[in-house]
Amino acid sequence: MKLLLAALRQTHKAAVHTGQRRRRSSRGGGGLVALREEALVVGSSQELVRRLGSQAEVRTGFITEEEEDALLRELEPGLKKKRYEFDHWDDAIHGYRETERVRWGSACEEVIRRVRSTAFPEGSPLLGPVHVLDLDKTGYIKPHIDSVKFCGSTIAGLSLLSDSIMRLVKEDSTDEWMDLLLPRRSLYILRDQARYNFTHQILKDEESVFKGRKVPRLRRISVICRNLPG
Ligand SMILES: O=C(O)CCC(=O)C(=O)O
Numbered sequence: 379m380k381l382l383l384a385a386l387r388q389t390h391k392a393a394v395h396t397g398q399r400r401r402r403s404s405r406g407g408g409g410l411v412a413l414r415e416e417a418l419v420v421g422s423s424q425e426l427v428r429r430l431g432s433q434a435e436v437r438t439g440f441i442t443e444e445e446e447d448a449l450l451r452e453l454e455p456g457l458k459k460k461r462y463e464f465d466h467w468d469d470a471i472h473g474y475r476e477t478e479r480v481r482w483g484s485a486c487e488e489v490i491r492r493v494r495s496t497a498f499p500e501g502s503p504l505l506g507p508v509h510v511l512d513l514d515k516t517g518y519i520k521p522h523i524d525s526v527k528f529c530g531s532t533i534a535g536l537s538l539l540s541d542s543i544m545r546l547v548k549e550d551s552t553d554e555w556m557d558l559l560l561p562r563r564s565l566y567i568l569r570d571q572a573r574y575n576f577t578h579q580i581l582k583d584e585e586s587v588f589k590g591r592k593v594p595r596l597r598r599i600s601v602i603c604r605n606l607p608g
Pocket residue numbers: 386387511519524535578580600602
């Protein structure tokens with residue numbers, strides 16, 4: 379199980395090293411451009427946000443508080459048995475524990491069904507187990523691209539317990555980037571170019587600022603559905 383989950387992110391290493399180093403020098407001047415006042419996606423240019431907006435989608439309030447509670451009740455007992463992992467320098471993720479789940483209670487089953495019918499084209503073959511990732515409040519996800527061997531064109535994730543910021547950076551042109559605000563209980567969907575040609579990362583608390591506003595990053599659990607490579 380552990381092996382498969384790590385393999386999902388196996389292409390991250392090059393992205394972590396090249397992506398992070400170059401980011402620092404390239405960020406300075408990039409003004410944030412929002413499509414609308416309340417937009418949840420900003421980026422290095424309005425053109426990029428327009429072109430890729432539909433491939434990096436955020437749906438606020440995708441689940442209710444009751445559904446979030448049901449997911450947490452179902453997930454917490456198993457997660458609590460694991461320890462957060464902090465010290466592997468080569469991991470794409472720092473400060474996390476994770477698991478996967480095939481069978482869900484009925485309230486959760488309904489949520490997962492809704493995620494899948496929203497994010498994936500009908501009949502698209504899906505990865506059976508749902509991935510559950512628990513980030514400690516000091517945890518974060520470094521830039522990586524999910525393995526094309528194990529994961530298809532679409533990644534869809536629910537965010538529980540905390541708001542967070544997902545940053546996408548173009549792999550071969552790191553001054554092209556988009557930040558997605560992922561509110562608690564929202565669903566994000568990454569597809570196609572946003573999934574294949576951009577690294578994604580979840581910012582650590584200290585860096586978690588969206589349109590000039592601090593977005594406190596608390597403990598966050600994500601519930602992630604993927605499809606299979608075509
Ligand atoms: O926590 C998330 O929403 C994303 C996790 C992720 O990028 C991964 O496990 O590959």
